[in-house]
Amino acid sequence: MDLDATRPFASSLPGDPGLAERMAADGYLCLRGLLDRDDVHSARDAIAAVLADEGVLASASPVGGLVFRGGSPPDRGLLERAHRRLNALDPFTRLADVPAIGAVMRGLLGEAVTTHVRKICRVKYPHDTYDIVGPHQDFWYVKGAEETYTCWAPLTDTDAELGGLAVRPGSLGGAPMPHAQRADSRFHGVDDDGDEGAWAWSPMRAGDALVFHSLTVHAGLPNSSAHVRLSVDYRYQRAGAPMDPSHTRPHFD
Ligand SMILES: O=C(O)CCC(=O)C(=O)O
Numbered sequence: 001m002d003l004d005a006t007r008p009f010a011s012s013l014p015g016d017p018g019l020a021e022r023m024a025a026d027g028y029l030c031l032r033g034l035l036d037r038d039d040v041h042s043a044r045d046a047i048a049a050v051l052a053d054e055g056v057l058a059s060a061s062p063v064g065g066l067v068f069r070g071g072s073p074p075d076r077g078l079l080e081r082a083h084r085r086l087n088a089l090d091p092f093t094r095l096a097d098v099p100a101i102g103a104v105m106r107g108l109l110g111e112a113v114t115t116h117v118r119k120i121c122r123v124k125y126p127h128d129t130y131d132i133v134g135p136h137q138d139f140w141y142v143k144g145a146e147e148t149y150t151c152w153a154p155l156t157d158t159d160a161e162l163g164g165l166a167v168r169p170g171s172l173g174g175a176p177m178p179h180a181q182r183a184d185s186r187f188h189g190v191d192d193d194g195d196e197g198a199w200a201w202s203p204m205r206a207g208d209a210l211v212f213h214s215l216t217v218h219a220g221l222p223n224s225s226a227h228v229r230l231s232v233d234y235r236y237q238r239a240g241a242p243m244d245p246s247h248t249r250p251h252f253d
Pocket of ligand 1: 133233
């Protein structure tokens with residue numbers, strides 16, 4: 001995706017009473033500064049310490065810029081082991097339930113909101129295009145209730161090189177779309193019509209968050225930097241609504 005051709009995210013203010021209407025129109029909210037940067041940095045540091053310990057970073061100092069050690073991306077065994085350790089990190093799991101996200105979710109879903117146990121720490125290695133999630137709807141993966149929202153937040157500032165997430169505004173309102181296995185990625189996705197102007201993307205700062213509906217088409221972007229990209233995605237739905245069993249267990253469980 002040519003990021004120069006995309007439009008910038010429209011920002012929303014966390015306390016705005018019109019957030020639900022905005023979500024209905026655009027399918028996403030870009031909430032600048034929603035999260036406390038200290039909380040985000042605590043999650044980043046805890047995750048980076050595990051990655052440094054697993055030998056993935058160039059520097060044993062976790063915050064040494066998250067520079068990748070180079071060579072091939074970690075193999076599946078290391079990935080699974082690392083993710084099991086990441087799932088147990090308190091600053092990573094706690095961030096999903098901070099009051100700021102809770103208030104946004106209650107505005108969208110009503111008072112009784114459930115956070116999915118399956119919280120995902122995305123570790124995107126430089127130039128590992130096979131691990132890039134192309135255009136897709138989360139509903140295809142999440143199943144359960146269509147009225148599920150994802151909160152995606154970078155744990156470091158992101159720019160065009162680091163990539164981040166792009167969304168296709170207004171794609172909400174449609175039905176679940178068919179997904180097919182991509183030839184060039186380990187993920188399934190939807191066909192994209194190639195209209196880059198229909199996509200939104202902007203650089204983000206640690207503390208910013210994107211919240212989107214499970215039917216909103218969005219895409220992870222390639223990481224062409226020398227750094228590992230860290231982000232989290234957490235999911236929320238109405239308490240009591242159907243939930244796929246895979247979302248009642250940790251990622252890589
Ligand atoms: O972080 C990424 O690269 C992709 C994340 C994503 O697609 C999602 O949270 O649904």
